[in-house]
Amino acid sequence: MTDIAAGRLPPDLLAANFSDAHPPLNPHEAVVEASRCYFCYDAPCMEACPTGIDIPGFIKKIGTGNLRGSALKILEQNIFGGSCARVCPTEILCEGACVRMAEEERPVRIGALQRRATDWLMDNDPTPFHRAPATGKRVAVVGGGPAGIACAHRLALKGHDVTVFEARPKSGGLNEYGIAAYKLPDDFAQRELDFILSVGGITIENGQALGRDLDIHTLQRAFDAVFLGIGLSGVRALALEGETLAGVRNAVDFIAELRQTGDKGTLPVGRRVVVIGGGNTAIDAATQARRLGAEDVTIVYRRGASEMSATGDEQDWAQTNGVRIRHWATPHRLLGSAGHVTGVEFMRTKADATGRAMPTGETFTLDADMVLKAVGQVFVADPLHSNGGLALGVEDGRIAVDAERRTSLPKVFAGGDCVAGADLTVSAVQDGKLAAEAIHRQLMG
Amino acid sequence: MADLRTNFAGIRSPNPFWLASAPPTDKEYNVVRAFEAGWGGVVWKTLGEDPPIVNVSSRYGAVGWGGQRIAGFNNIELITDRPLQVNLDEIRRVKRNWPDRAVVVSIMVPCTEDAWKKILPQVEDTGCDGIELNFGCPHGMSERNMGAAVGQVPEYVQMVAAWCKHYSKLPVIVKLTPNITDILKPARAALAGGADAVSLINTVMSITAVNLDLMAPEPTVDGQGSHGGYCGPAVKPIALRMVGDIARDPEMHNLPISGIGGVSTWRDAAEFIALGAGNVQVCTAAMHRGFRIVEDMIDGLSNWMDSKGYAAIADFQGRAVKNYVHWGDLNLNFKTIAQIDQDKCIKCGLCHIACEDTSHQSIAALRVDGKRRYEVIEEECVGCNLCAHVCPVENCITMVPQPATKPKLVWANHPNNPSYVPEAAE
Ligand SMILES: Cc1cc2nc3c(=O)[nH]c(=O)nc-3n(C[C@H](O)[C@H](O)[C@H](O)COP(=O)(O)OP(=O)(O)OC[C@H]3O[C@@H](n4cnc5c(N)ncnc54)[C@H](O)[C@@H]3O)c2cc1C
Ligand SMILES: Cc1cc2nc3c(=O)[nH]c(=O)nc-3n(C[C@H](O)[C@H](O)[C@H](O)COP(=O)(O)O)c2cc1C
Ligand code: SF4
Numbered sequence: 001m002t003d004i005a006a007g008r009l010p011p012d013l014l015a016a017n018f019s020d021a022h023p024p025l026n027p028h029e030a031v032v033e034a035s036r037c038y039f040c041y042d043a044p045c046m047e048a049c050p051t052g053i054d055i056p057g058f059i060k061k062i063g064t065g066n067l068r069g070s071a072l073k074i075l076e077q078n079i080f081g082g083s084c085a086r087v088c089p090t091e092i093l094c095e096g097a098c099v100r101m102a103e104e105e106r107p108v109r110i111g112a113l114q115r116r117a118t119d120w121l122m123d124n125d126p127t128p129f130h131r132a133p134a135t136g137k138r139v140a141v142v143g144g145g146p147a148g149i150a151c152a153h154r155l156a157l158k159g160h161d162v163t164v165f166e167a168r169p170k171s172g173g174l175n176e177y178g179i180a181a182y183k184l185p186d187d188f189a190q191r192e193l194d195f196i197l198s199v200g201g202i203t204i205e206n207g208q209a210l211g212r213d214l215d216i217h218t219l220q221r222a223f224d225a226v227f228l229g230i231g232l233s234g235v236r237a238l239a240l241e242g243e244t245l246a247g248v249r250n251a252v253d254f255i256a257e258l259r260q261t262g263d264k265g266t267l268p269v270g271r272r273v274v275v276i277g278g279g280n281t282a283i284d285a286a287t288q289a290r291r292l293g294a295e296d297v298t299i300v301y302r303r304g305a306s307e308m309s310a311t312g313d314e315q316d317w318a319q320t321n322g323v324r325i326r327h328w329a330t331p332h333r334l335l336g337s338a339g340h341v342t343g344v345e346f347m348r349t350k351a352d353a354t355g356r357a358m359p360t361g362e363t364f365t366l367d368a369d370m371v372l373k374a375v376g377q378v379f380v381a382d383p384l385h386s387n388g389g390l391a392l393g394v395e396d397g398r399i400a401v402d403a404e405r406r407t408s409l410p411k412v413f414a415g416g417d418c419v420a421g422a423d424l425t426v427s428a429v430q431d432g433k434l435a436a437e438a439i440h441r442q443l444m445g
Numbered sequence: 446m447a448d449l450r451t452n453f454a455g456i457r458s459p460n461p462f463w464l465a466s467a468p469p470t471d472k473e474y475n476v477v478r479a480f481e482a483g484w485g486g487v488v489w490k491t492l493g494e495d496p497p498i499v500n501v502s503s504r505y506g507a508v509g510w511g512g513q514r515i516a517g518f519n520n521i522e523l524i525t526d527r528p529l530q531v532n533l534d535e536i537r538r539v540k541r542n543w544p545d546r547a548v549v550v551s552i553m554v555p556c557t558e559d560a561w562k563k564i565l566p567q568v569e570d571t572g573c574d575g576i577e578l579n580f581g582c583p584h585g586m587s588e589r590n591m592g593a594a595v596g597q598v599p600e601y602v603q604m605v606a607a608w609c610k611h612y613s614k615l616p617v618i619v620k621l622t623p624n625i626t627d628i629l630k631p632a633r634a635a636l637a638g639g640a641d642a643v644s645l646i647n648t649v650m651s652i653t654a655v656n657l658d659l660m661a662p663e664p665t666v667d668g669q670g671s672h673g674g675y676c677g678p679a680v681k682p683i684a685l686r687m688v689g690d691i692a693r694d695p696e697m698h699n700l701p702i703s704g705i706g707g708v709s710t711w712r713d714a715a716e717f718i719a720l721g722a723g724n725v726q727v728c729t730a731a732m733h734r735g736f737r738i739v740e741d742m743i744d745g746l747s748n749w750m751d752s753k754g755y756a757a758i759a760d761f762q763g764r765a766v767k768n769y770v771h772w773g774d775l776n777l778n779f780k781t782i783a784q785i786d787q788d789k790c791i792k793c794g795l796c797h798i799a800c801e802d803t804s805h806q807s808i809a810a811l812r813v814d815g816k817r818r819y820e821v822i823e824e825e826c827v828g829c830n831l832c833a834h835v836c837p838v839e840n841c842i843t844m845v846p847q848p849a850t851k852p853k854l855v856w857a858n859h860p861n862n863p864s865y866v867p868e869a870a871e
Contacts, residue, residue: 028512035511038837041794042810042817063511099791103838 002247002340002369003271008293014264017291021182022086022112030116034063037108040099045110048097050422051078051430055094059113071121072128074114079153080146080429082122082192083175085115087183088426089280091313122195129199132159137443140165140223142210145173146425147229147416149196150432151439156201158440163223164202167209173231173416175425177256180284181264182291211383216391220411225439228384228399228407228414229432232377232423238276242334243373247341251275251285251374258288270370272296274344275323276331277374278308283315285372286323297323298366302330302349302357332363334371343367379418396420404438405431413439447750448757449743451485453723454616454642454701456574458485458547461714461758462742465705465726466491466551466577466620469736471525473535477542482736483743486547488618488644488726491524491579492532492568493591494554498523506653506663506673517679518729519653521664521671524553524579529567537571549618553579553591556601558608565612575615578605578640580631581622581647593647596622599634606638618703621645621687623680628687629694636700643691644703644726646684648674677729681707685720689769692721709738711745718758719765776853781828781844783807783821789841792817796832796842804831 009017025033037059045055053074061070074081090096090111098107121128137160141148144166152162170176175189197204208214210230219226235250237243247270261267269292275282278301290297299318301308304327308315315325329346336342345365349357379398384391393400393408398420401407405415415431417423449460463486464470464479471490479487500522508517525532540548550573554560568576580596587594595601602619609617619635621628623646635643650672654663662670684706691697704717709730717725730738755761785796785808797819800808807825811818821832833842856862 032512035513038793038795040792041798043794044792044817099793102791 002337002342004247004268004369005271006268007265008269008271009265011265014292018181018185018264020185021180024119025109025112025116027116030062030113031065033109033113034059036100037063038099044097044099045094045108049078049094050424050426051084051433053077053081053094053114055110058117059108059110062113062117067117067120068125068128070117074117075121075128077433078426078429079150079196079433080175080192080425081114082118082195083146083179083184083188084426084429085111085118086188087175087179088424089311089314092311093426122191126195127198129153129157131157131199131201134161134201135159135443137161137224138163138222139225139227139439139443140219141227141229142214142219143173143229143231143416143418144168144171144204144206145229145231145416145428146175147231147418147428147432148173148227149193150429151227151229151413151415151436152202152432153196153199154433154436155439156199158436160201160224160440160443162202164204165208165210165214165219166204166206167212169206171204171206173229173428177259178252178281179259179425180255180288181259182288209383211385215386216384216409216412217386220409224411224443226412227432227435227439228412228418229416229428230383231417232379234378234380235373236376236378238331238334238373238375240331240334242336242341245334245336245341246339247369248334248371248373251277251281251372252377254285254372255281255288258292264292267292269294270368272366272368273298273370273372274366274368275299275372275374276344277301277376278303278310279374279376280310280314281377282372282374283310283318283323285374287318287321289370289372290321290323294370299323299325300329300331300344300346300366301325301327303351303355304328307355328357329364330357330359332359335365341368341371344371377417377423403434405435406438411442447747447755449485449747449750451724451758453547453703454575454618456486456547456549456616457545458724459545460485460743461718461724461746462739463487463547463549463703463724463726464731465728466579467728467732468522469728469731472527472532473539476535476539476548479731479736479739480539480543480546483739484546484736485724486549486574488549488551488577489532489536489573491551491553492529492564493524493552494560494564495529497526497528500526501666503664503666507677508653508679515677515729515733517651517653517675518677518732519651519664519673519675520648521666521673524551529564533567533571536568536573540572540574547575548573549575549577551577551579551620556590556595556605561605561608562612565609569613569615573615575618575641576609576613577618577620577644578609579620579647580605581620581624581645593622593624593650596620596631596647597625599630602631603634603638606635606640610639616641618642618644620647620705622647623683623687623706624650628690629696632691632694632700633696636697640700642701642703642723644705645687645691646680646706648676649680649683651675676706677733678707678709681713685716688717688722689720689766692763692766693769709733711742711749714742714746715749715761716765718762720769721763721766723758723762773856775855777856777859778849778851778854780847781830782823782826782847783828783830783832784843784845785819785821785832786841786843787818789838790819791838791841792819793837794819795835795837799831799835804829808832 039056058070058073094110095107141164172189273289273294275286332347333345347359348362352358399414413435416428466488470487506519510516619640652662701723704722705726714725797808797810836842
């Protein structure tokens with residue numbers, strides 16, 4: 001009997017499970033934490049932040065009580081400073097580089113301080129932006145995720161008018177549909193979006209998909225420049241027998257549904273859940289399944305803990321939430337009965353000379369009511385077809401860009417997950433920012 | 446176990462830690478709690494004439510630092526606000542119940558012989574061990590020609606000290622105000638008046654902060670503020686200097702000194718004693734954390750003395766005095782150079798930017814294989830210690846004295862000194 005059911009936990013517990021995983025620092029805690037910052041010269045943390053925020057600078061301002069100045073310093077480099085404060089894997093970014101790590105393995109809590117400053121600004125000065133005089137230039141941005149919105153905001157600040165075409169009914173990209181619910185609770189994605197859009201000069205057209213409602217060449221002609229921030233819209237399949245059984249889902253779809261459901265008590269989840277993959281998507285899907293009340297959640301990854309793309313902190317987090325992580329096994333067969341999945345047969349693997357996972361022939365089976373696939377999101381180039389062919393260069397499965405985020409097509413730029421580089425919110429923001437600067441130079445040059 | 450007992454100007458106490466005249470010694474209740482906690486003595490909150498003064502509400506200001514509370518403390522309180530007889534009765538009872546502890550009574554009355562002549566026998570009658578003359582209070586009382594108003598005029602200090610010696614058999618400690626240019630003047634005056642000891646410092650005139658919403662100095666009383674007296678860890682350097690000046694002054698003839706100002710730990714106490722003090726008095730540290738701090742003061746001082754082989758307080762008292770010299774006596778040929786322990790360096794770059802921007806451009810910021818590396822340029826280093834002070838890592842930057850290549854040279858003999866006359870060459 002497969003067991004998939006909604007409402008496994010009482011409402012108050014569900015509410016607690018999906019509220020802020022890491023509550024904010026109170027004002028005094030923030031000042032004390034800020035005082036731990038040495039105000040380094042040539043600070044290693046700044047170099048480790050993909051958007052290059054002046055970290056010692058903003059922290060010092062928290063210490064002096066200049067929260068407005070602190071937040072503006074953050075937003076100057078990273079307009080998504082609020083969500084980055086909540087979602088960045090700081091342990092491998094700024095905090096990993098903090099000199100206090102070398103000293104005592106306890107970094108300054110840069111993410112939490114960044115949140116203190118940006119929260120203060122959003123609460124106390126919700127419209128802090130001032131646009132430069134209108135230039136009369138118009139830019140099209142495709143994709144309303146962090147990359148697209150960061151690009152649009154920077155362009156709007158510089159006086160250009162921006163139209164964002166977004167396929168989904170809501171904007172925000174994975175901030176709205178992908179990030180774990182307890183990282184961005186209380187509708188933060190939309191609140192931050194409203195805050196960013198308060199700059200003015202940005203029009204969003206939802207339900208407009210490139211490749212379906214729009215064509216890249218038309219955009220190129222109708223606008224002075226185009227930015228593509230369309231993310232990764234495909235998911236890798238397991239390519240195994242039984243993949244279409246009921247109860248087998250893409251982890252990203254499971255998460256998107258969870259993010260869009262207000263009453264978590266209505267979400268069905270398996271009693272026993274198996275998650276396949278080794279990245280943050282696997283971690284998030286597994287942890288959220290546990291927090292919905294799944295009894296037994298196991299992540300299975302084909303290689304070892306150190307090869308997982310999920311950071312050590314993320315792995316710890318999943319385990320703290322009662323998720324079991326099994327290494328060195330790859331799915332072999334999905335087992336089912338009456339059209340519904342009942343388990344997964346795995347084959348044990350071991351590392352070959354180059355470290356790749358090789359099947360050993362030995363198998364084991366995990367019973368499952370639900371199987372979530374998290375073996376990678378992929379870029380889908382179809383929307384970029386025009387006049388019967390691919391309109392711009394694609395390299396290694398992502399849009400090819402130069403250092404200024406220029407594609408092979410004139411006036412067309414791209415950034416975020418759809419180009420090469422780390423698939424992180426903060427990297428997407430940096431791409432959008434760099435592209436906006438390049439577009440601005442081109443438009444005004 | 447080191448012997449911590451002291452005999453200060455004839456007043457015995459089991460350890461050198463006394464509570465200074467202030468709220469912690471305001472009444473029997475506090476003082477008994479202090480003695481229970483282990484304090485060696487108290488200087489009772491300053492007594493005055495009846496009717497008692499009246500205090501304002503909102504009395505203290507404080508300076509925090511980097512999230513730490515009370516680096517400096519300031520008050521606009523006056524002397525005791527309780528009737529004289531109430532205090533005298535309590536003092537008598539406390540002394541009777543705690544015979545092994547020092548009970549000194551602080552006094553401040555108007556600068557007339559009659560006033561002193563009247564109060565001294567009353568105080569002596571309590572059985573207390575000594576009196577301390579409060580010539581230091583920088584606010585409120587000086588406006589009534591008492592406290593610092595007296596302490597700032599050496600002739601008055603001498604005169605009042607002499608009255609006290611005349612009308613009382615008790616040891617007389619004169620408490621000095623730091624709100625004066627040359628601390629030796631009132632100190633010598635106290636000696637001339639016959640005082641048995643001096644204690645210092647009282648509080649430093651101060652405004653802790655300006656409240657930018659009320660646009661008034663803090664602490665604010667109904668929207669206004671007044672200057673107060675500053676104390677706590679921030680004033681310790683000022684106090685040490687003044688104690689040292691008195692201790693090394695030959696004219697003071699080793700008059701006992703009670704060191705006060707920012708004493709918070711056994712180490713602070715050891716420093717005051719090494720610079721000549723016979724004991725220490727504490728106020729702010731106790732007000733910050735309660736009387737229990739004395740436990741570690743006693744324990745820590747004792748352990749430190751054991752580790753140094755000092756059996757009694759007298760064994761190290763004043764040991765640093767001979768090394769407290771005038772600038773002109775320092776050796777201009779001595780050289781020390783900064784050294785960075787690369788294994789301890791955490792790459793914060795603070796030494797570099799401090800030296801580069803504000804000192805002698807003697808620390809190079811390098812990248813070796815992409816990694817930060819900070820190196821001292823020894824030829825440029827003047828040995829100012831700035832980098833060692835800014836470095837957040839203990840013992841990462843040390844100042845290394847260089848081997849002497851030339852004999853000691855002081856300013857008087859330096860060729861750059863305009864008044865130096867070279868000896869005629871043969
Ligand atoms: C489950 C999950 C969890 C994650 N957790 C974290 C995390 O904790 N921390 C972190 O830093 N990163 C995390 N990431 C990665 C991060 O979310 C992405 O790197 C980031 O959102 C990339 O921003 P983007 O703007 O490039 O793409 P997206 O956020 O994907 O936005 C792309 C937008 O373009 C729209 N779009 C797509 N195709 C078209 C089209 N043809 N026409 C019009 N619009 C289109 C999409 O609807 C979407 O709104 C996570 C990702 C996933 C999947
Ligand atoms: C609230 C307060 C009240 C004080 N009242 C007196 C007093 O009545 N008489 C006196 O001699 N000194 C008084 N002082 C000064 C202290 O005795 C002491 O000299 C000074 O605080 C420095 O020591 P500290 O740094 O340990 O606090 C007072 C200090 C404070 C903080
Ligand atoms: S502790 Fe605070 S409330 Fe109590 S008397 Fe002092 S100032 Fe007033």
